[in-house]
Amino acid sequence: MPSVTAIRIQTLLWAVLGVLFLLSAPILWAASPLVLVAVAALGAGLGLVVEWAIRSYRHRWRRSALVGGALACTLVAAPLYWLVLQPALHPLAVPRVTLGDGTRQVVFQGMVHVGSEQFYRSVVYDMIRARDAGYVLYFEGTLPGTPEATAWLNAAVDADGDLNAQYARVAQACGMQFQGDFLGFVQRQAAIDPAHIISADVSVTEMYDEWQRLVAARPELAQAMAADGANAGGLSISRLLDIVSGLGDRQRDFLATACRGAFTMLLGRAESQNDMNLVVLDFRNRKLADRIAADAGQDIYITYGSGHFPGLLEEMRKRNPSWQILSTTWSTAILPPDDAVGHLPAGADR
Known part of the structure; x- marks a missing residue:
């Protein structure tokens, strides 16, 4: 893949990941700042474990931690957002x-x-x-x-x-x-x-x-x-x-x-x-x-x-x-x- 195309795709993926994190962070913060920190830390730890296990991101531990933390927050917040939106999407x-x-x-x-x-x-x-x-x-x-x-x-x-x-x-x-x-x-x-x-x-x-x-x-x-x-x-x-x-x-x-x-x-x-x-x-x-x-x-x-x-x-x-x-x-x-x-x-x- 040409280097310019790869950079564009990586930039787009980082932007998507950043938006997902910004959407998930407020709802976890609303539960408790400790919840946000704990979920992000857990995701970062999982990202590091995956990086170490597959060794494809050697020397990129910071990137693995950021990706893992943001994805963990997104996955935890998604069902909560879904619940919050139910009264508006499907009113009783x-x-x-x-x-x-x-x-x-x-x-x-x-x-x-x-x-x-x-x-x-x-x-x-x-x-x-x-x-x-x-x-x-x-x-x-x-x-x-x-x-x-x-x-x-x-x-x-x-x-x-x-x-x-x-x-x-x-x-x-x-x-x-x-x-x-x-x-x-x-x-x-x-x-x-x-x-x-x-x-x-x-x-x-x-x-x-x-x-x-x-x-x-x-x-x-x-x-x-x-x-x-x-x-x-x-x-x-x-x-x-x-x-x-x-x-x-x-x-x-x-x-x-x-x-x-x-x-x-x-x-x-x-x-x-x-x-x-x-x-x-x-x-x-x-x-x-x-x-x-x-x-x-x-x-x-x-x-x-x-x-x-x-x-x-x-x-x-x-x-x-x-x-x-x-x-x-x-x-x-x-x-x-x-x-x-x-x-x-x-x-x-x-």
């Missing part, structure tokens, strides 16, 4: 579906347990408008059960104690909000107006009784659940959250950014096939469809997990084939953080 959209049977309407507002403050505020505003228009509000939230039933549910969903408290901790770790913090007014109003603001969910005891009925008919369900519990060893969610709570502010901010991307990706997937869905989804959908059918002639506004909608619509049509989708709108449940701080112009505070 939840539906607001209006159904009608010719005599009344049912609005289904899809929800997520953990999301952005803007999303929950818009849902609350929509609920207030629906209430003022005469709709009955149905909201999700399993009712308390016996200690035995509660212990069974916690084991089934790998929770340590109060599920709502765990969701709230996850939301805090991810820089988002827990839906219960915004829908609390509904529960308070339910005590004042129980005829129009209703906790339409089942109790934990009802779920447990349904599981016992299913296991009596299909004993293999209990064996499968026991096997899942045996394979779920390692760090629990609560232990991971304890670790997160011990991180510094810089590390928690970095983790929250990556966490929003992970939630966007995971919640955007279709519901996994799981035996617990027989109770967590199917049973609750049937009970909700029964309640809607019993509340004949009444317009209803429902806030339930988005994963419930396909099964709920199927159950509603079993009871009344006239139900049709009238309209569908979408909203983004996970957005950038809401705690941005700017600076007012000089003298604006006077």
